[in-house]
Amino acid sequence: MSRPSNEGFFWLLFSAGGVVAAVLIPIHLFLFGIAFPMGWLSQPSYEKLLMLAQSPLAKLYLFVLCSLPLFHWAHRFRFTLYDGLQVKHLNEVIFAFCYGGALLGTVLGAYVLFKL
């Protein structure tokens, strides 16, 4: 008997996260990681960003932004370690590390957004 596999579910998270990461992450990383620190654009004030982040729609947006791409990472990184480094004997450890990390990030994001 072959047991039912969860791969489909994880693959769905992977591809949804891939879309979110492809469309939304470049602009966020560019602004907060490069443009503001380099002084190309002026850093928005605390009050303004807080107000932006506090609207319910923005919270939903930020939750999706912080959660799905982590599951995308978990899937890809897992198979990079499996195949790239050929460490198949560590399957369970890698799986726990990747999805545990994604889950932790999701929970942290949800917590911060809830308290905000």
Add this chain to the structure above:
Amino acid sequence: MTQDAHSYTEYHPRWYRERVSTYWWMGSWRYLKFILRELSSVAVAWSVGMTLCLLRALLLGPEAYARFAHRMQSPGLIVLNLIAFCFVLLHTITWFNLAPRAMPVRIGGRRIPEFLMAAPNYVLWLVTSAAIGWFILRKP
């Protein structure tokens, strides 16, 4: 049981296989590109980490936010972010170009050229990025 004949088990018997080097992906540009694309996911996770730090700073207050902004200015982090940005762009481009291959659309028996299939992705990307940038940058 014929079903079992082709079902996959994790502990299948050891077949003879030639040992592949750990560095198999360094042998050709195609393989290297594949590994770089897969590693772009690390940059994706890195960006999420940065966003989580930003949100945490917003939660903690103005001083924490100022500290976050100051820390982001350190040269090491800027270099890391520049590298991460290149990888994130690699992810975006490879992801968009994959879509037409994953689901080829045919009209009148003819396959729509790949660049026409990928084009809407890029339009969506640019419009969305502009909208997010506008929200973050606009003056109150």
